[in-house]
Amino acid sequence: MRRVAAAEAAAFQRYGTGRQFGPLWGVVAAPGLPLNAAWHDGSRPFATADLRAYLAFAQAWGVEAWVHVLSAFAPGVLPALQEADFALHHVLHLYTHDLEARPAAPPLEVVPSADPAGWAALSARGFGSGNEAVMRAVAQAPGTHLFTAQVDGRPAGTAALSLTDGVAAFHGTSTLAEFRERGVQAALLAARLRAAHEGGATLATVFVTPGTGSERNVIRAGFRLSGARLSFTPR
Template sequence: MPETVLERIERADVQHQGLYGGEIGVFGTVAAVCTDPSLPINSALGFGRDLSNLSAVEAFYEVRHLPSRVIVYAHGQALDPLHERGYRLTLQLNVYLCLLPRASRPSPGPPPSGVQVRPAQPLEFAEVSTLGFGASSRAILERTSQRPNTALYLAEQNGQPIGAGALSVFGDVALFFSTATVPVFRSVGAQTALLARRLDDAQAAHATLATVMTTAGSPSERNVRRAGFELAGSRLSFERRPSSLPAGSSEREQ
């Protein structure tokens, strides 16, 4: 069966999660990532249409005293095995894609007035994106800023940092992520400018599609739609708590 666009995105996401470092358990096409327990990126993904590796993933996290968190792309497969094993849905993101080269997609429009985007240094990326996401996100954003194969960006208005974002390219798939706007500068066009710059850079890196994930109904979703992205499917996060994890303990997913 030919690989679908959503399967291409899922395969790139597996590589993307692996860049955070730590231990990686490989079970067929599935990669189970285990980093610092305090970071919200301990999860297994790459299941495709086959959930038969759940037992191996659960054992991997059980011995590390972590919840078994799995990420499933909505390929139309039955999710009954997850429900039967006690998993609960913790997060649903809409997956958007934009085909490249530029001629094949709508223009995101002119850059917002006074907003410019430039490459960011790791420290300034972490500082500005933390202002957008909140102080509790500092650790994961610092980890993001130190990843290999990750381009960091800063949006500025009249020299004032107002937003940040990141880009990684895996083969011909470009992932846009960790996009944040400083709260007092929301609605001035930071995200639109960051999207436009990363679309240009993704095309220059020979990507044939770009993808970004958003919460349904959010301002971010409206922005990516206006930039020419189209809905490709859903990315679902499920979690099952091991018996060894005390009640009330959990990780926050970003």
């Protein structure tokens, strides 16, 4: 899991102003965005002083402080989180896929998108009102590969991936309401697995909310449960 944590911490820097606090990598994108956070890179446990320095950094920028930790490293950092008065806010399951063989072709047409603004607008429609700013930030981040699935020639869903040190991180997956239950997410997963394999990645990762349709889709696509992302915030 150290490889996944290091890749996430490095890739997260694409979203804005970053600073390192020991093994924590903090980022400020823009006020109000969920991209304002610090990732633990898994290299060693962080100290209470690291957390407090990151908290001061976030407060100086006027954003909420969030800390993401992979479950494999939680035992070593819980004392510092408790001492700094951080509490667990939510959990996402981490799934991984070993890209040993070239994945099968997607069941629907999926095309790369060269229009970040258009992709972001479509993605925000799929996620729902209030997600416009964060999807624009995702679409414009350096090194992000954007994809659009089509049903009967019409844009039906979006997805993204980023490649860092051989790890392909999948994110930004949404489906327009009128195209749900038609295999759009399955097609976007298959297309990104092929793109990641062809791009030289040896591992694909995705975080999903437990018990959702998205979790069922990634399992069907051959991903395996490998842990969880624990997100903490000050009490």
